[in-house]
Amino acid sequence: MRIAFASGKGGAGKTTLAVNLAAVAAVRGIKTTYSDCDVEEPDGHIFLHPENLERTDVTVPVPVVDDDLCDGCGKCGEICNFNAIKVLAGRVVSFPELCHSCGGCTLVCPLGAISEIERKTGHIATGVSVVKSGKDAPGRLYYEVDECGGEKNTKETVGLERPGLAKLRFTMGTLDVGEPRSVPIIQDLLTMPDESNLFIIDSPPGTSCQMVESVRGADYVVLVAEATPFGLNDFKLAGEVVKMFGISCGVVLNRVMESEASATESSSRPAQDGIKEFCRENGFEVLAEIPAIRKIAEISSTGGLVAFEIPVMEQAIDAILDRLAEIIAG
Amino acid sequence: MKEIVVISGKGGTGKTSMVASFARLAGRVVCADCDVDAANLHIVTKPVIREKIEFIGGKVAVIDQASCTGCGRCHEVCRFSAVLEDGSVYDIDSMACEGCGVCAEFCPEKVITMEPETNGEWYVSDTDNGPLIHARLLPGSENSGKLVTEVRRAARRVAEEEGINTIIVDGSPGIGCPVIASVTGSDAVLAVTEPSLSAMHDVKRVIDLARHFEIKTLICVNKSDINEDITGQIREMAEKSGIPFAGTVRFDEDFTKAQICGKSISEFSDGTAASDVSGVWEFVRRELGLED
Numbered sequence: 062m063r064i065a066f067a068s069g070k071g072g073a074g075k076t077t078l079a080v081n082l083a084a085v086a087a088v089r090g091i092k093t094t095y096s097d098c099d100v101e102e103p104d105g106h107i108f109l110h111p112e113n114l115e116r117t118d119v120t121v122p123v124p125v126v127d128d129d130l131c132d133g134c135g136k137c138g139e140i141c142n143f144n145a146i147k148v149l150a151g152r153v154v155s156f157p158e159l160c161h162s163c164g165g166c167t168l169v170c171p172l173g174a175i176s177e178i179e180r181k182t183g184h185i186a187t188g189v190s191v192v193k194s195g196k197d198a199p200g201r202l203y204y205e206v207d208e209c210g211g212e213k214n215t216k217e218t219v220g221l222e223r224p225g226l227a228k229l230r231f232t233m234g235t236l237d238v239g240e241p242r243s244v245p246i247i248q249d250l251l252t253m254p255d256e257s258n259l260f261i262i263d264s265p266p267g268t269s270c271q272m273v274e275s276v277r278g279a280d281y282v283v284l285v286a287e288a289t290p291f292g293l294n295d296f297k298l299a300g301e302v303v304k305m306f307g308i309s310c311g312v313v314l315n316r317v318m319e320s321e322a323s324a325t326e327s328s329s330r331p332a333q334d335g336i337k338e339f340c341r342e343n344g345f346e347v348l349a350e351i352p353a354i355r356k357i358a359e360i361s362s363t364g365g366l367v368a369f370e371i372p373v374m375e376q377a378i379d380a381i382l383d384r385l386a387e388i389i390a391g
Numbered sequence: 392m393k394e395i396v397v398i399s400g401k402g403g404t405g406k407t408s409m410v411a412s413f414a415r416l417a418g419r420v421v422c423a424d425c426d427v428d429a430a431n432l433h434i435v436t437k438p439v440i441r442e443k444i445e446f447i448g449g450k451v452a453v454i455d456q457a458s459c460t461g462c463g464r465c466h467e468v469c470r471f472s473a474v475l476e477d478g479s480v481y482d483i484d485s486m487a488c489e490g491c492g493v494c495a496e497f498c499p500e501k502v503i504t505m506e507p508e509t510n511g512e513w514y515v516s517d518t519d520n521g522p523l524i525h526a527r528l529l530p531g532s533e534n535s536g537k538l539v540t541e542v543r544r545a546a547r548r549v550a551e552e553e554g555i556n557t558i559i560v561d562g563s564p565g566i567g568c569p570v571i572a573s574v575t576g577s578d579a580v581l582a583v584t585e586p587s588l589s590a591m592h593d594v595k596r597v598i599d600l601a602r603h604f605e606i607k608t609l610i611c612v613n614k615s616d617i618n619e620d621i622t623g624q625i626r627e628m629a630e631k632s633g634i635p636f637a638g639t640v641r642f643d644e645d646f647t648k649a650q651i652c653g654k655s656i657s658e659f660s661d662g663t664a665a666s667d668v669s670g671v672w673e674f675v676r677r678e679l680g681l682e683d
Binding site: 069070071072073076099101102104107108140142143161162163164165168169236238239240241242243265266267268269270271272273277287289290291294295298299301302305316318328329331332353355358359361362363364 | 399400401402403404407428429430431434449450468470471486489490491492493496497528530531532533535536563564565566567568569570571585586587588589590592593596599600603604614617618621642647648650651653
């Protein structure tokens with residue numbers, strides 16, 4: 062099962078939820094992979110501390126011209142829609158960073174003067190994260206796990222002092238600085254062979270091509286919405302994308318701020334209501350509501366996993382995971 | 392004319408709220424919202440739309456089904472899996488189509504055309520603090536970099552026409568094409584970060600990006616007292632790299648409250664965050680060499 066965590070707005074809490082859910086799922090004994098597809102700014106590793114990372118370069122094919130064969134006919138420049146290849150004073154000049162790797166120039170060249178070389182635009186890395194719960198992290202975990210995160214899930218309440226260790230598979234992509242195109246890296250990440258039962262995709266923010274690429278193959282999308290007017294605006298945009306693909310969707314309302322009387326001007330009520338209304342209209346289910354707690358920001362700022370320290374976060378993650386389990390079971 | 396681009400690497404650091412406050416503090420400026428994926432500045436600045444322009448970002452292939460012989464050549468040459476094959480019927484998945492035109496070029500029957508695709512629209516608007524150029528990219532659309540370039544170009548034009556000497560750009564998160572389009576050729580970037588390990592990681596990448604394009608960079612830390620340690624580390628990092636430190640903005644619930652009311656912090660309160668933001672703007676103004 063592939064679950065994509067997305068949010069129109071950056072900073073809505075997508076990575077926080079994705080890494081905590083991955084950790085809790087692993088501790089519950091679910092064979093889990095966390096895949097950081099926010100390749101422009103991958104952050105999951107700060108929370109999941111992957112070990113033994115193996116790196117593979119991501120490359121894209123770009124044209125090279127054999128000047129001895131080229132007669133400067135200009136056909137390559139005509140077919141290129143991205144201004145990546147041009148004929149200037151009878152000589153072909155290419156701009157590899159603009160190239161979309163469509164291969165048109167190589168196909169159209171009548172003299173076979175254009176071939177392709179691989180150009181590095183970033184890399185992907187895979188490793189293993191060991192998640193500690195129980196004694197080491199002031200544990201409140203209720204689920205028994207075997208020492209290396211085996212398959213069993215007894216769902217029994219265990220003592221707070223019991224140490225738990227679980228492993229999960231960690232993958233991430235990183236775009237090189239100065240490179241514009243993140244989609245090829247996301248494609249490489251999402252087509253790697255994977256044997257997990259739960260594949261968690263941490264999507265890039267926004268609603269354009271890279272976000273689309275990361276959610277399109279998902280079985281279920283969790284949209285994380287911040288309960289503010291900014292959050293509402295961007296949530297709707299992301300919701301439109303999910304609707305376009307017809308993927309089932311659940312929503313987590315984050316940073317809900319309650320004032321004493323919820324009608325006061327600075328309560329998050331209106332944004333929250335707007336998000337819920339959009340959910341009702343579009344058949345999205347509300348999976349959890351998380352209040353605005355400064356402590357969550359403090360723990361997250363140091364790369365801590367809040368699910369093991371803050372009860373409301375733990376309850377929210379548990380609720381989401383339970384719901385996902387029901388969906389998986391069909 | 393000076394153009395400052397506010398970026399953050401990581402989203403949600405308070406970039407847009409800062410931009411709205413700067414606009415208020417600066418008096419009359421042109422603002423450009425280049426976070427075209429998830430534009431937010433209009434929520435705080437309440438623009439009155441003056442002009443609306445359709446954004447045609449690229450092209451998309453269309454097969455004339457009636458004349459198609461089903462030879463499958465388009466499917467062979469497409470590298471983006473955008474030509475869907477169903478028996479001998481071929482169709483274009485417009486979401487996957489990059490608009491490269493290779494299928495149209497190699498269709499032996501010439502029944503594929505490249506049609507212009509509307510990807511969104513952009514606006515020239517008026518706000519209390521001057522013109523705002525903003526845009527809306529259709530959900531799932533491509534070419535956000537191109538749209539950013541359009542928005543910035545319009546901002547420059549409007550500033551020239553109206554004799555305004557400052558442009559403040561709200562950049563997009565990340566380091567990919569929209570941000571590259573946001574920062575290239577600007578006078579300076581202000582990186583707004585938070586004291587968290589993840590925001591620090593992201594801001595380093597965005598600083599590398601600005602350096603890559605040889606643009607002057609300033610840095611400030613929002614919610615600085617959430618983690619004083621990391622704030623200190625960021626300040627140290629800035630000093631070591633010769634990046635002017637524009638100041639800190641302390642955590643203040645008014646920040647979120649202002650946003651909830653659709654106001655900038657400078658408009659909403661005169662508390663700690665509001666006075667900190669003024670301090671940051673003063674610093675930026677001096678660094679840019681903007682006269683009073």
